[in-house]
Amino acid sequence: MSRPYTPCLPSTRLRRAIVAMAVGLATSAQAQSLLDIYEAARAYDAEYLSARSQYEADLARAEQAKAGLRPQAGLSAGANWSELDSSANVLDGSFTGQNLTLQASQPLYRPANRAASQQGELSVDIARARLQSAEQALIVRTTQAYFDVLAAQDTMTFVRAQKAAVEEQLAAAQRNFEVGNTTVTDSREAQARYDLVRAQEIAADNDLRVKKLALDQLVGRTNVTPLPLATPVELPAPTPADPQAWVALTEQGHPVIQQASRALDIARLETTKAEAGHQPTLDLVAQYQVARAPSTYAAIPGYLRNRTATVGLQFNLPLYAGHAIQNRVKEALALEDKARTDLEAARRSVSQATRSAYFGVLSGLGQVKALEAAEASSQSALDANQLGYQVGVRINIDVLNAQSQLYQTKRDLAQARYNVLLGSLRLRQASGQLSPEDLRPIDAMLAR
Known part of the structure; x- marks a missing residue:
């Protein structure tokens, strides 16, 4: 007479252990929201701070370009010593003299300088677009690090639950x-x-440590624990629901396209500067000089002081420079064509990246729905196999395989949800619309 099989359904103690592990891994006294961690990263991340410093340097460089249209002034002074020995009716001997000169000028007509000043203004737009790109990259990197930790925590939770089962x-x-x-x-x-x-538990523990270190390094603090997603998780579809509409948004302010567009404008002005090499220049100049020198005539002993003030116009017209100007114009025109091609390449690249990001989000949403159904099916399959094992129609390996399938599906589902949320940010980044405000909807989905 055979004895009944020992049931292998999860015990109350096991269920409590699973819940405790999930809560312990998902929450912490130091848990922080995504917005909190982003603000910390914005103040600490070396890559972003480097971009800000570069932005400030670019602003200063742009101001330098305006100097060519502004007044220039200088003060110079000198002293000299001379020895005089002459047969004329003069005083022989050693003499010293001093002079002080104040010079000023104001450009009146310098087309090359005006073009350079306009280039400086355009370079400010490029610097601003570069900083915007750095900020968008920081948003994505922060969210990636945030979800990497959550995914590693989920993996650890599911592996430990599988281990207990x-x-x-x-x-x-x-x-x-x-x-x-x-x-x-x-x-x-x-x-x-x-x-x-x-x-698998050892590997998951190591992966969790590595992901936490990456997040700590990003924000400059230790033992930072992100808040988990609240359940149930509702993932919004991308709006607008048309990839072409997202592509159209790229023309409204994508930083990469802005940089390429301004670079083309700067290249055009560079051609203007080169062509200005044939044109005259006109400056208003003024000078005031005070000189003190000894008298060399016996009839006028002592020192003489001279004061001279001049105001005038300075005109320059280049006549021939060895074909340097003509070749400079050819070079500028070629670079202008290159900048125009670079702009078109940027538009194509951004358009492709935006479409890819859009379809990636749609694919992710489809995977989440499929995995949610697979999770329910895997749970039903595990329950059926456990019952079959209990009554003797299933063997042990069937239950073990069903357990592995269930926990693998849970891990895949959690990762797919994170991928969709991160993908939505990448879509906005690809279209040039990403800003810190886009973190608020995700932040609202976190458990408090």
């Missing part, structure tokens, strides 16, 4: 073997699966 299955197989209801194969299969899950 396999441990119970191993204990049940050993009990059934001891009473003669099963063969040693069931125990060995359960032991092999338990050892495998232990190895």
Whole structure:
């Protein structure tokens, strides 16, 4: 007469352990929202701070370009010593003299300088677009690091839950073997699966440590714990629901297109500067000089002081420069064509990236729905296999495989949700619309 099989359904203690692990891994006294971590990263991340410093340097360089249209002034002074020995009716000997000169000029007509000033204004737009790109990249990197930690925590939770379930299955197989209801194969299969899950737990623990270190490095603090997603998770579809509409948004302010567009404008002005090499220049100049020198005539002993003030116009017209100006114009025109091609390449690249990001979000949403259905099916399959094992129509390996399938599906589902949220930010980045405000909807989805 055969004895009944030992049930292998999860015990109350196991369920409590799973819940405790999930809560312990998902929440912490130091848990922070995505917005909090982003603000911390914005104040600490070296890559972003470097971009801000570069932006300030670009602003200063742009101001330098305006100097060519502004007044220039200079003060110079000098002293000299001379020795005089002459047969004329003069005083021989050693003499010293001093002079002080104040010079000023104001450009009146300098087309090259005016073009350079306009280039400086355009370079400010490029600097601003570069900083915007750096900020958008920081948003994505912060969100990536945030979700990497959450995904690693989920993996650890599910691996430990699977380990506890396999441990119970191993204990049940050993009990059934001891009473003669099963063969040693069931125990060995359960032991092999338990050892495998232990190895997965070690790998998951290491991955969690690495992901936490990456997040800590980003914000400049230690033991930063992100808030988990609240359940149930509602993932919004991209709006507008048309990839061409997203592509159209790129022309409204994508930083890459802005940089390429301003670079073309600067190249055109560079051609203007080169062509200005043939044109005259006109400056208003003024000078005031005071000189003190000894008298060399015997009839006028002592020192003489001279004061001279001049105001005038200075005109320059280049006549021939060895064909340097003509070749400079050719070079500028070629670079202008290059800038025009670069702008078109930027538009094509941005358009492709935007479409890819859009379809990536749609694909991710579809995967989430499929995995949610797979999770429910895997749970039903596990319940059926456990019941079948209990009544003797299923073997131990069937239960172990069903457990592995369920927890793998849970891990894939959690990762797919993070990928969709991150993908929505990448879509806005690809279209040039990403800003810190886009973190608020995601932040509102976190458990408080």
